[in-house]
Amino acid sequence: xxxxxxxxxxxxxxxxxxAVADGKTPLRIGVRLxxxxxxxxxxxxxxxxxxxxxxxxxxxxARELRLFIEGGRxxxxxxxxxxxxxxxxxxxxxxxxxxxxxxxxxxxxxxVAAGVIEGSxxxxxxxxxxxxxARAADGFERELEHFSxxxxxxxxxxxxxxxxxxxxxxxxxxxLTLAYDSDKETREKLRRDFQPDRFYPVYGDAxxxxxxxxxxxxxxxxIDKNRSWLLYGDYATAAATPERKLGSYRRSLTGLRxxxxxxxxxxxxxxxxxxxxxxxxxxxxxxTSGPFLLKLGNLIAGSEKVEVLTRDGNQPALVxxxxxxxxxxxxxxxxxxxxxxxxxxxxSVDADLNGQSLRVSYEVEQGGDLFWIGGxxxxxxxxxxxxxxxxxxxxxxxQDRYRLASVNAVVKLATGTTLIAEAASSSRxxxxxxxxRRVEIQHKDGPLEASLSIVRTxxxxxxxSALLTRGRSExxxxxxxxxxxxxxLKAEWLQSRDVASGGTREGGQxxxxxxxxxxxxxxxxxxxxxxxxxxxxxxxxxxxPLDTTSVRARATWQPPALPQASMFVEGEQDVSDSARHLLAxxxxxxxxxxxxxxxxxxxVSSMTGIYGLTPDQRHNTTVFGMDAPxxxxxxxxxxxxxxxxxLSGRDAEAAMGLRNRWRVREGLTIDGxxxxxxxxxxxxxxxxxxxxxxxxxxxxxxANPLWKGTARLExxxxxxxxxxxxxxxxxxxxxxxxxxxGKNTFDLTQGxxxxxxxxxxxxxxGLAYRGPAEGGWNGLGKYELKxxxxxxxxxxxxxxxxxxxxxxxxxxxxRSGLDVSGRVGAKWVQENAQDIASTHAAVLVAGRIGRDxxxxxxxxxxxxxxxxxQGGRQWxxxxxxxxxxxxxxWISAGYNxxxxxDSDLAPAEPTAxxxxxxxxxxxxxxxxxxxxxx
Numbered sequence: 001x002x003x004x005x006x007x008x009x010x011x012x013x014x015x016x017x018x019a020v021a022d023g024k025t026p027l028r029i030g031v032r033l034x035x036x037x038x039x040x041x042x043x044x045x046x047x048x049x050x051x052x053x054x055x056x057x058x059x060x061x062a063r064e065l066r067l068f069i070e071g072g073r074x075x076x077x078x079x080x081x082x083x084x085x086x087x088x089x090x091x092x093x094x095x096x097x098x099x100x101x102x103x104x105x106x107x108x109x110x111x112v113a114a115g116v117i118e119g120s121x122x123x124x125x126x127x128x129x130x131x132x133x134a135r136a137a138d139g140f141e142r143e144l145e146h147f148s149x150x151x152x153x154x155x156x157x158x159x160x161x162x163x164x165x166x167x168x169x170x171x172x173x174x175x176l177t178l179a180y181d182s183d184k185e186t187r188e189k190l191r192r193d194f195q196p197d198r199f200y201p202v203y204g205d206a207x208x209x210x211x212x213x214x215x216x217x218x219x220x221x222x223i224d225k226n227r228s229w230l231l232y233g234d235y236a237t238a239a240a241t242p243e244r245k246l247g248s249y250r251r252s253l254t255g256l257r258x259x260x261x262x263x264x265x266x267x268x269x270x271x272x273x274x275x276x277x278x279x280x281x282x283x284x285x286x287x288t289s290g291p292f293l294l295k296l297g298n299l300i301a302g303s304e305k306v307e308v309l310t311r312d313g314n315q316p317a318l319v320x321x322x323x324x325x326x327x328x329x330x331x332x333x334x335x336x337x338x339x340x341x342x343x344x345x346x347x348s349v350d351a352d353l354n355g356q357s358l359r360v361s362y363e364v365e366q367g368g369d370l371f372w373i374g375g376x377x378x379x380x381x382x383x384x385x386x387x388x389x390x391x392x393x394x395x396x397x398x399q400d401r402y403r404l405a406s407v408n409a410v411v412k413l414a415t416g417t418t419l420i421a422e423a424a425s426s427s428r429x430x431x432x433x434x435x436x437r438r439v440e441i442q443h444k445d446g447p448l449e450a451s452l453s454i455v456r457t458x459x460x461x462x463x464x465s466a467l468l469t470r471g472r473s474e475x476x477x478x479x480x481x482x483x484x485x486x487x488x489l490k491a492e493w494l495q496s497r498d499v500a501s502g503g504t505r506e507g508g509q510x511x512x513x514x515x516x517x518x519x520x521x522x523x524x525x526x527x528x529x530x531x532x533x534x535x536x537x538x539x540x541x542x543x544x545p546l547d548t549t550s551v552r553a554r555a556t557w558q559p560p561a562l563p564q565a566s567m568f569v570e571g572e573q574d575v576s577d578s579a580r581h582l583l584a585x586x587x588x589x590x591x592x593x594x595x596x597x598x599x600x601x602x603x604v605s606s607m608t609g610i611y612g613l614t615p616d617q618r619h620n621t622t623v624f625g626m627d628a629p630x631x632x633x634x635x636x637x638x639x640x641x642x643x644x645x646x647l648s649g650r651d652a653e654a655a656m657g658l659r660n661r662w663r664v665r666e667g668l669t670i671d672g673x674x675x676x677x678x679x680x681x682x683x684x685x686x687x688x689x690x691x692x693x694x695x696x697x698x699x700x701x702x703a704n705p706l707w708k709g710t711a712r713l714e715x716x717x718x719x720x721x722x723x724x725x726x727x728x729x730x731x732x733x734x735x736x737x738x739x740x741x742g743k744n745t746f747d748l749t750q751g752x753x754x755x756x757x758x759x760x761x762x763x764x765x766g767l768a769y770r771g772p773a774e775g776g777w778n779g780l781g782k783y784e785l786k787x788x789x790x791x792x793x794x795x796x797x798x799x800x801x802x803x804x805x806x807x808x809x810x811x812x813x814x815r816s817g818l819d820v821s822g823r824v825g826a827k828w829v830q831e832n833a834q835d836i837a838s839t840h841a842a843v844l845v846a847g848r849i850g851r852d853x854x855x856x857x858x859x860x861x862x863x864x865x866x867x868x869x870q871g872g873r874q875w876x877x878x879x880x881x882x883x884x885x886x887x888x889x890w891i892s893a894g895y896n897x898x899x900x901x902d903s904d905l906a907p908a909e910p911t912a913x914x915x916x917x918x919x920x921x922x923x924x925x926x927x928x929x930x931x932x933x934x
Contacts, residue, residue, distance in 0.1 A: 004040060015028040020104065045069050057076075059793065068500070100792040160184070164178065170223075232256055237257075238268045247405065248391075252276065279296055309358075419440070433460050447483070473499055474495070490511045490513060490525070493508035521556040529551075551573060565587065577615055608852055671698035696713065726744075738792065740765075757789070759787065766782045776812070784805040801830070804826075820849050859882070
């Protein structure tokens with residue numbers, strides 16, 4: 001009989017690796033738990049499953065699934081996504097991890113189509129006394145800007161519109177998605193999707209909203225075949241890959257995009273003709289959710305990429321982790337104001353005290369002539385041991401032309417040994433030409449585990465998406481040799497260099513680790529470090545040159561009765577200077593779900609990491625908290641207490657932190673954070689005062705099917721300003737078909753040394769009523785309050801604006817064939833900036849009655865009134881008669897006795913004066929059956 005040991009390995013076993021992305025056919029995934037010898041773990045074990053695409057299918061499908069497995073094996077179901085592409089599945093339980101990547105292929109569904117063709121002919125009043133030029137919008141539901149013509153005498157105008165959506169199988173093995181709207185507003189936004197904050201905040205139903213054809217142009221086309229596709233629409237260029245970290249070109253564009261993939265070749269290309277330019281900004285995290293204000297407002301909505309960067313604590317020029325945030329899930333953005341607000345606070349450091357920041361890349365319209373932006377990348381797998389890749393991108397912006405090219409190779413040198421080599425070159429008119437080079441070697445086989453990484457960039461190398469900032473050289477090597485079952489030899493070496501100044505830091509350590517009974521491990525070693533008189537880092541200014549030789553020891557204990565827990569104590573002392581030392585204690589506890597509880601206290605004579613020990617600096621750090629895998633809707637469970645201080649007359653700091661999201665129970669989460677950074681003393685050379693205190697608290701409740709609520713309060717007190725941010729939201733399903741939703745955001749920032757102040761508030765409340773499906777009343781209502789006030793350091797008013805907007809829609813189906821609808825809207829805006837005050841107000845009342853006469857005739861009457869604060873009155877009155885000439889073909893004629901137009905409040909009905917004739921034709925897939933190839 002073989003008794004299984006503790007869990008060591010998790011395997012994910014999909015029924016197939018090339019499932020179909022139809023969004024409805026579940027894929028069976030096997031989960032297998034084994035010990036180090038491959039024996040199934042029979043004990044009941046909690047496992048957390050996550051997926052980057054698709055949803056696990058318990059009672060409520062989600063991106064994260066927690067389950068208990070008995071007997072070492074279980075089967076679960078994954079609901080595929082609706083769009084083709086790769087998906088990464090992961091499983092975690094304690095220290096054990098398992099991953100697998102699936103390629104979801106396009107679902108060759110039957111052809112589905114919907115479209116409409118409209119035409120309009122308008123005749124202006126022919127009375128010479130009231131002669132007025134015709135407009136293409138007269139008598140039309142929407143303005144026809146692109147297919148409209150007007151006679152030379154101004155008496156006749158005509159327009160047309162076509163709109164189509166089509167998706168389905170063509171030629172037997174391809175999936176076509178096509179959308180076209182001749183009257184669409186272009187440059188509305190990139191990668192268009194449903195925006196919860198637009199239109200009515202609540203609709204009174206559970207209908208899902210989204211976009212299958214994201215394009216800021218009038219046309220969207222995508223053709224899928226297996227793992228390859230061709231696209232015209234909105235897209236993001238290819239992201240960074242393990243073999244391309246210097247030459248990755250990341251933009252959000254509209255145009256052509258192509259992807260080809262088979263077992264040996266992967267190729268990507270893109271081409272766009274536009275007049276946009278990219279802007280990249282990086283904001284240091286400050287322990288709050290923001291808001292973070294972009295330098296350039298009026299960005300193209302949907303073009304932004306918001307990422308959390310984690311930089312190596314010993315080599316801060318290196319990005320060791322990048323996490324892409326999702327809009328409406330992780331952050332909210334106001335494109336016109338350039339304001340980004342995170343959904344959870346972002347601490348200044350992570351659990352290991354590596355620095356964190358927020359990087360935002362976005363597109364802005366620069367105007368002028370259109371120019372080409374294009375590029376291509378590819379990878380060829382020559383054999384099992386060698387893969388070659390290359391990429392090139394060019395931006396022909398006449399104001400600052402740019403070019404980026406790279407080559408790379410992945411070589412399997414031997415069993416367990418992989419080499420990645422990359423070279424990249426950039427050229428920009430305003431900066432010149434620069435290069436970047438990178439070599440990485442990974443080895444894991446037998447008793448030896450080793451890695452080597454060398455990266456260098458010239459001062460003129462310019463790629464904001466690269467893993468290394470320009471003008472730096474960073475190298476690091478690590479190796480572990482297992483001498484026997486209890487003894488390991490460990491070595492580390494690193495080098496950091498400022499290419500422009502020549503300042504260099506270099507160091508290494510050698511240690512021996514020995515395991516003993518009762519799960520005790522002891523480690524002893526020596527560390528050496530040197531930094532030139534010219535500092536390699538800004539934090540070393542005034543403390544160089546540095547030369548250190550130190551001895552160190554570490555003891556780690558894992559209690560036998562509690563194998564999920566471990567604790568350690570570590571010490572390090574310079575052999576020639578007692579003021580240079582390190583003392584650290586800590587521990588962690590890993591739960592079955594993958595959550596890790598941890599704690600650490602460190603006293604180190606350095607402000608720039610353990611390779612920069614100096615008698616002139618001292619830094620205290622205490623950190624304890626909780627870190628857990630991310631899940632759908634749960635963000636990243638992370639809370640931490642952090643304290644840091646530096647004494648000895650230098651920039652001593654004390655910092656504390658307790659941060660984000662703790663799931664109390666199903667449907668109830670609490671966010672909390674506290675972070676304080678305080679300079680106990682400052683050096684005269686300190687140019688930036690970094691004192692700050694941030695306190696946040698948030699709660700969200702979603703368990704009740706009838707109501708959901710969320711609230712958050714954040715306070716931040718910095719050396720030069722203080723701020724307050726509060727958000728509140730409530731959704732309530734009332735009786736009798738009524739639904740209510742309210743949201744409020746308040747943001748206040750005040751300067752400490754001046755009268756400067758900025759206040760922003762946005763209140764939005766919506767009410768919806770849905771009557772019976774067979775007819776009756778339906779209604780929507782919305783109220784918005786937008787306030788913004790800003791003063792400068794001299795207490796002069798820079799902006800003072802208040803806007804109230806009310807809008808309601810009501811529809812009543814009195815009986816079959818009789819529809820009554822109405823709308824009431826009002827807006828009141830008051831502005832006062834630099835002693836110039838203005839007020840504007842308007843009210844709209846409109847109603848329409850429509851009646852069917854048999855199966856072929858209908859008639860309608862529209863009346864409306866638009867009134868403004870200055871006493872102006874504009875009346876609208878008109879009628880229309882329609883005839884169904886054939887199935888899905890309707891011809892209408894009407895006359896507006898008098899009319900008006902208002903871009904903000906006018907309803908979607910004809911209001912302009914004059915005679916009009918309309919033709920409407922709609923079609924579906926039955927009209928396009930020949931496209932499917934069947």
